[in-house]
Amino acid sequence: MSIQLPPSAAPRSAYPVEMLPMPVRDRLLEMAQGETPVSAYLYDGAVAAERARELRAALPEWAAVYYAVKANSFPGVVAALAPHVDGFEVASRSELDLALSLAGTPRVVAAGPAKSVPLLTALVGAGVEAINAESLLELHRISRIAVAQGVTAKVALRVNPAAIPVTGSLHMGGVPSQFGVAEPDVPEVLRAAARLPGLDLVGFHVHAASGNLDAEAHAAYLRWCLDWSVRTAAAGGVELRHVDIGGGIGVAFEDEKPFDVARFGELAAQAEPPPGVRVVLEPGRFLVADCGWYAAEVTDVKTSYGQRFVVLRGGINHFQLPTSWDIVHNIAVLPVERWPEGCPRPAAEDAEVTVVGELCTPEDTLLRDVRVARVRAGDLVVFPNAGSYGWEFAMHSFLGHPIAERHLL
Numbered sequence: 001m002s003i004q005l006p007p008s009a010a011p012r013s014a015y016p017v018e019m020l021p022m023p024v025r026d027r028l029l030e031m032a033q034g035e036t037p038v039s040a041y042l043y044d045g046a047v048a049a050e051r052a053r054e055l056r057a058a059l060p061e062w063a064a065v066y067y068a069v070k071a072n073s074f075p076g077v078v079a080a081l082a083p084h085v086d087g088f089e090v091a092s093r094s095e096l097d098l099a100l101s102l103a104g105t106p107r108v109v110a111a112g113p114a115k116s117v118p119l120l121t122a123l124v125g126a127g128v129e130a131i132n133a134e135s136l137l138e139l140h141r142i143s144r145i146a147v148a149q150g151v152t153a154k155v156a157l158r159v160n161p162a163a164i165p166v167t168g169s170l171h172m173g174g175v176p177s178q179f180g181v182a183e184p185d186v187p188e189v190l191r192a193a194a195r196l197p198g199l200d201l202v203g204f205h206v207h208a209a210s211g212n213l214d215a216e217a218h219a220a221y222l223r224w225c226l227d228w229s230v231r232t233a234a235a236g237g238v239e240l241r242h243v244d245i246g247g248g249i250g251v252a253f254e255d256e257k258p259f260d261v262a263r264f265g266e267l268a269a270q271a272e273p274p275p276g277v278r279v280v281l282e283p284g285r286f287l288v289a290d291c292g293w294y295a296a297e298v299t300d301v302k303t304s305y306g307q308r309f310v311v312l313r314g315g316i317n318h319f320q321l322p323t324s325w326d327i328v329h330n331i332a333v334l335p336v337e338r339w340p341e342g343c344p345r346p347a348a349e350d351a352e353v354t355v356v357g358e359l360c361t362p363e364d365t366l367l368r369d370v371r372v373a374r375v376r377a378g379d380l381v382v383f384p385n386a387g388s389y390g391w392e393f394a395m396h397s398f399l400g401h402p403i404a405e406r407h408l409l
Contacts, residue, residue, distance in 0.1 A: 012254075013371045015332040020293070020382055023409055025334060028295050028380055031407075032336045037297040038380055039314040040405040041391050043072070045080025047291035048387065052084040055283065058265025062273050066109055068247055068284030069095040071388040076408035077288060078102055087129065089247075089282040093122050100126060109156070109244060109280060111205070113178045121145050123153075130156040130242055130280075132205040134180055139193050146198030153198055156242050158205040159186055161228065166220045173208045180205070190236035201238055204229045207246025207282070215260040218249060219267030226271050226279060243279045249286040251385065254328060259286065285388035292387025294319045294404070295334070295380045299358070301346040308353045310375055315357010315364040318404035319383060320394045322366050331355060333372055334380040347376040355381060359399055 017025070024042055031038050056065050064086035069078060073095060078088075079102050087107030088099035096119075099108050108128040115123075115131075115138060123131050124145045133139050133155050146153040158180035161173035173183070181189050193201050206225045212218050225245045233240035252258040273279060296314035303309070322329040339345050352371050357364035366383075375381070396403050 012328070012330060012369075014373075015330055015384065017332050017334055019384065020332050020334065024293055024382075027407070027409060028293075028334055028382065029336065031295075032297070032378075032380060033338065037299065037313040039296045039312070039318055039402070040407060041074075041292055041294050041386065042407050042409055043074055043077050043292045043387060044409040045077050045291065048072075048077055048288045049080045049084050051287050051290070052081050054261050055265075055281075055287070056084060056086075058261045059281075060265070060269045062277070063268065063279045063281060066107075066280055066282050067287055068282045069099060070392065071284030072288040072292065072390070073098060073392055074406050074408070075102075077291065077387070081287065085287075086280075089284075093119050096122060096126060096128075109205075109282070111158070111207075111282075117141060117145070121149075124149055124151065127151070128154070130154050130202055130205075130244065132156050132158045132244065134158050134178075136181075136189050136192055139189070139196060139199065143196035143198035151198075152200045154200045154202050154242075155193070156203045156205045156244055157181060157186070157189065157193070157201065158207070159183055159232075161206060161208060164208055164221065164224060166217055166224055171208060171210045173206075179207070186232060187236060190232075190238060194237065203238070203240050203242030203244070203277075204232065205244040205246065207244075207248070209246060209248025211250040212248050213250040213252060213256060213259050215264035216267060218259075219264050219270075221245065221248075222268050222279065222281075223271045226273055226277075230274060230277075240274065240277055243273070243277060245279065245281060247282040247284050247286070249281075249283050251285055251289040251388070253385065254330065288387040289385050290387060292385075292390060294383040294386035294390055296357075296404075297336075298375060298377050298379050298381060301348050301353075301375060301377055308348045308351050310348070310353045310355045310372075310381060312355065312357050312366075312381055314404060315359050315366065317357065317359055317364075317395045317398050317401055319366065319386060319390055321386075321389050322383075323363060324393070329367060329383055329385070331367060331370060332382045332384065333375045334382050335374075335376075336379050339376075339378050341378075345376055345378065347374060348372060349374045358401060
């Protein structure tokens with residue numbers, strides 16, 4: 001009987017160190033000269049800005065790119081993106097405050113399945129462009145808050161569609177979920193929203209795609225969202241101005257084919273929104289994944305029953321994504337010649353190793369069975385493509401170890 005191993009156990013070779021840009025290597029080696037073991041994220045805002053420019057330039061004028069701040073909320077990264085996106089998508093008060101501090105205007109849409117009254121109050125007070133309402137109760141709360149403030153709040157109804165007739169890497173709707181209003185309930189909710197005095201219902205939010213690398217499928221998804229919104233708005237008496245298709249553009253790893261931005265823009269342009277209707281995209285991971293590197297110092301290299309382990313000053317308390325999503329996230333080993341301890345320096349050469357962290361749980365395993373030319377205690381293990389859902393997604397408080405530092409290149 002064979003044992004089923006997770007994808008992270010697939011044998012592979014570590015990336016060559018040359019894959020790391022020279023400025024990244026130089027900065028990390030500089031950090032390694034200190035007395036504190038390195039465990040840090042390094043970001044290059046220019047990389048994120050270029051990705052945003054590429055996507056924005058490929059899209060027609062009626063489309064808008066709003067960066068999903070949850071993917072990476074480091075102020076330096078968000079500031080680098082600000083001039084190259086049309087706005088921000090936020091899901092908390094801290095994200096709202098960050099977006100407003102950088103944009104200077106309420107170029108914000110807000111999402112989240114459980115918005116608290118304090119958060120809704122802040123969103124209404126800020127005059128954001130659209131609050132993506134998740135339920136009838138949330139619509140009532142927004143209206144009550146808006147009336148109390150003497151304003152009208154712009155709202156988009158988030159919808160969980162019954163089905164999306166598009167093939168590819170899209171996650172279909174029509175399954176029970178805490179997100180949005182089930183499509184069969186939409187007409188009743190629209191009728192109720194029309195009677196609420198504090199609301200300006202501007203359109204719809206449909207987020208049913210995740211990790212999609214198929215540009216043609218994603219363009220078809222955009223056109224489907226637009227067509228559905230136009231039909232539903234007409235049937236429900238909604239003056240449609242806003243269609244939010246969410247994020248969902250995937251990031252290629254290993255041998256996957258990257259998302260074809262130019263092809264996506266070309267096909268998206270075939271849609272014809274009614275006059276005054278803007279289509280909003282909310283990319284997050286796609287814009288920032290390759291602008292970040294997570295680096296952790298090797299504290300030990302050890303062998304247990306014939307298996308070699310590389311133990312890091314860090315782990316899922318700093319970089320949880322590979323374990324939580326069960327994805328292969330390969331590494332490069334950055335040699336550090338400095339070894340000041342005066343102790344034997346353990347190493348593994350031309351060997352398969354498993355990369356683990358500092359936590360007291362076997363779940364703290366980041367990568368299995370990766371072949372390295374050489375790795376020693378004191379070297380740095382570096383995870384490229386760590387700019388999204390890295391620091392923000394980690395278990396910072398478990399065991400109380402120091403939190404990973406964040407630096408802008």
